[in-house]
Amino acid sequence: MSAFSTVAVLGAGTMGHALALVHALAGCSVRLQDVRPEALERAFGLIEAALDTLVAAGEIGREAAAAAAARIAPTARLEAAVEGAELVIETVVEDRAVKREVYTGIAAAAPAEAIVASNTSYLDVFPLMPEVLQRRAAIAHWYTPPYILDLVDLVPGPATDPAALDRLEAFYRAIGKRPVRFSRMLQGYVANRLQAAIGAEIFRLLDEEGIEPAVIDESIRHGLGLRLLLQGQLGKADYTGLELVAKALANRTYTPPPPRDRSPTLDRLLGEGRSGVMAGRGFYDYGGRSAAALFRERDRKLLALKRAWRAIEGEGA
Numbered sequence: 001m002s003a004f005s006t007v008a009v010l011g012a013g014t015m016g017h018a019l020a021l022v023h024a025l026a027g028c029s030v031r032l033q034d035v036r037p038e039a040l041e042r043a044f045g046l047i048e049a050a051l052d053t054l055v056a057a058g059e060i061g062r063e064a065a066a067a068a069a070a071r072i073a074p075t076a077r078l079e080a081a082v083e084g085a086e087l088v089i090e091t092v093v094e095d096r097a098v099k100r101e102v103y104t105g106i107a108a109a110a111p112a113e114a115i116v117a118s119n120t121s122y123l124d125v126f127p128l129m130p131e132v133l134q135r136r137a138a139i140a141h142w143y144t145p146p147y148i149l150d151l152v153d154l155v156p157g158p159a160t161d162p163a164a165l166d167r168l169e170a171f172y173r174a175i176g177k178r179p180v181r182f183s184r185m186l187q188g189y190v191a192n193r194l195q196a197a198i199g200a201e202i203f204r205l206l207d208e209e210g211i212e213p214a215v216i217d218e219s220i221r222h223g224l225g226l227r228l229l230l231q232g233q234l235g236k237a238d239y240t241g242l243e244l245v246a247k248a249l250a251n252r253t254y255t256p257p258p259p260r261d262r263s264p265t266l267d268r269l270l271g272e273g274r275s276g277v278m279a280g281r282g283f284y285d286y287g288g289r290s291a292a293a294l295f296r297e298r299d300r301k302l303l304a305l306k307r308a309w310r311a312i313e314g315e316g317a
């Protein structure tokens, strides 16, 4: 039996509300927990907005959306969230001490067989977990917004029972997600590591070469983006021809220096209060539009792209 009937999601922030939604849409009964009441309240607003977007895009019907929303119950207490849970998802702040405390709470209150899945982006969380969780704990790392993006990185700890990962993998595949499974902790997984490498190069282009943000994004969107979506990088390399790929390695125009820990461009923007969509301005100016409206528009466009992509994949291209 691979489905999870009861799921606890600990942490109701950017990722927590969205992961509650993913599991509720999959038919699970979900308890969403956070220590801050205002985070829980905001989470339910975001869940409603995401459901509206999914309905408007034709991804789900109104009744399915209402049923999914009804399957998510808020709670402030970890003990209440994990009681009877078959799967406990930890998606609290990326802070070792907080995560350690949450794992201690899970070990004390969750059923002895509950699978524990951390959504950590960068931490090796296994040393933070009590011994009793080690056999049934894993990292299941998602990309935002996870009700649209399907990749899930599945990573075992040193003592994880492969059956726990088998179950997560089978469940996520069954609900249409695209789990990739690693045999051991791989820092940054694949997608986050590539994102970090691209980020390092982008900040060099901004800070040291004076390239404008719009030029960088135009190059990505109109040069790299479509091909990456359809072929990945290695599938694309086969079309380039591997001899040319080998020459590009040998004749590379420069060797990147080690990335820096700070970017003057980023520091300047942050100093001006331009912290991104939530502040209405970041690299770009959003003309006074609210973050909620911007997120909705992003989600609507991502869903349209995904629909087109599905149709192309369906062609067997």
Ligand SMILES: NC(=O)c1ccc[n+]([C@@H]2O[C@H](COP(=O)([O-])OP(=O)(O)OC[C@H]3O[C@@H](n4cnc5c(N)ncnc54)[C@H](O)[C@@H]3O)[C@@H](O)[C@H]2O)c1
Pocket (backbone or CB within 6 Å): 010, 011, 012, 013, 014, 015, 016, 033, 034, 035, 036, 039, 090, 091, 092, 093, 094, 095, 098, 101, 102, 119, 120, 121, 122, 141, 142, 143, 144
């Ligand atoms: N933001 C992303 O795009 C993203 C993507 C993938 C993974 N992650 C990972 O997901 C996790 C959560 O990130 P986020 O962006 O959702 O953070 P966030 O700050 O938006 O939300 C974290 C929530 O955890 C709550 N919290 C803090 N201590 C708690 C406790 N003891 N018990 C319960 N809740 C507690 C906070 O009140 C907050 O609402 C992190 O490990 C992060 O690395 C984030």
